[in-house]
Amino acid sequence: MQTPRRVRDLGVTVGTLSTGPLNAVTDVPGVRVGQTxxxxxxxNTGVTAIVPDGWAETLPAAVAVGNGYGKLVGSTQVDELGVIETPILLTGTLSTFRVADALISWVLDRDPRITSRNPVVGETNDGHLSDIRRRPVTPDHVHSALDTATSALPAEGCAGAGTGTCALGFKAGIGTASRVLDHGVVGALVQSNFSGLLTVLGTPVPAQPIDADGNSCMIVVATDLPLDARQLGRLARRAIFAMARVGSDYAPGSGDYAIAFSTRRTPGFADRDLRCPFQAVTESVEEALLNSLTMAQTTTGFQDRTVQAVSHDLIRRLG
Incomplete structure (x- = not known):
């Protein structure tokens, strides 16, 4: 069994912009990640929590929908008001609603004055490798992910909400990456679980298709640039565009969503200066998606189904 390696460690450099110290969404100041x-x-399932400082006072945010065949609890209010007011959680499809309920309980425990909050919870279908009908995620799992969130490099591959996911014919999972700009950082975290033909720096990597229901991708983009909700929506759309760079076929049964937020509440960024943030989000998402694959391990799960990890030797030859 090969040791998980990030794609950059295999000789594949995505784009031209510089990465943050961790090359992760947690390079954005004030952003933490916890996983169960x-x-x-x-x-083979779990929870991934993206916890930005200041969520309780709301942060500017936007949602983009590539294909709406999925569940992103709370997305309509984010779209309407342009803010998030809880952490963002990811999980498996049928656990979405239990996770949302547990998130609300966690939020209420922190402020006795709250009478309304909009939980934001996304999902992909991990039912190929996990007994999804059991809905095994409990409040303890959710609260543990939230309470243990740190600014360290998040676990990638078979971790948290990516424990049972597959993408582009291989075992996949959680991936993350970042890019540093003159005035801030853009970072991305993905839960990859979608179909297509894996493509690395423009070169296709053939694989056997996985006979699995539910092909989706959840992308969370974080930045400390002073962007408003409209501008964050433009970043979120570019995040979904980036899926094409790794070979997504944007299948009809795929729920492809991106949610972007800023840790800065006071906007002040000119549209004419968005070229570099657009490049940063595209590069970050592309590399995060590749990390979700190269950091995953071959997994045998529900009903003895096995999904192979992508060969690192093959990736090295493409670098």
């Missing part, structure tokens, strides 16, 4: 992983007895 559930494995064994036919289960």
């Amino acid at each position: 992983t559930i494995t064994g007895n036919g289960l």
Whole structure:
């Protein structure tokens, strides 16, 4: 079994912009990530929590929908008001609603004055490798992911909400990356679980298709640039565009969503200066998606189904 390696460690350099110190969404100041992983007895699932400082006072945000065949709880209010007011959580499809309920409980415990909050929870379908009908995620799993969130490099591949996901014919999962600009940082975290033909720096990597229901991708983009909700929506759309660079076929049954937020509440960024942030989000998402694959391990799960990790030797030859 090969040791998980980030794609950059395999000689593949995506784009031209500089990465942050961790090359992760947690390079954005004030952004933390926590995860709970559930494995064994036919289960491969979990929770990934993106926790920005200042969420309780709301942060500017926007959602982009590439294909709406999925669930992103709370997306309509984000679209209407242009803010998030809770952390952002990711999980498996049928656990979405239990995770949303547990997130609300966690938020209410922190402020006795709250009478209304909009939880933001996204999902992809991990039912190929996990007994999804059991809906095994509990409030303890959710609260653990939230309470243990740190600014360290998040675990990638078979971790948290990516424990049971597959993409582009291979085992996939969680991936992250970042880019540093003159006046701030753009970072991305992905939960990859979509179909297509894996493409690395423009070169296709053939794989056997996986006979699995539910092909989706959740992308979370964070920045400390002073962007308003409209500008964040433009970043979120570019995040979905970036899926094409790794070979997504944007299948009809795929729920492809991006949510972008800023840790700065006071906007002040000119549209004419968005060229570099657009490039940063495209590069970050492309590299995060590749990391979600190269950091994953071959996994045997529900009903003894096995999904292979992508060969690192093959990736090295493409670098």
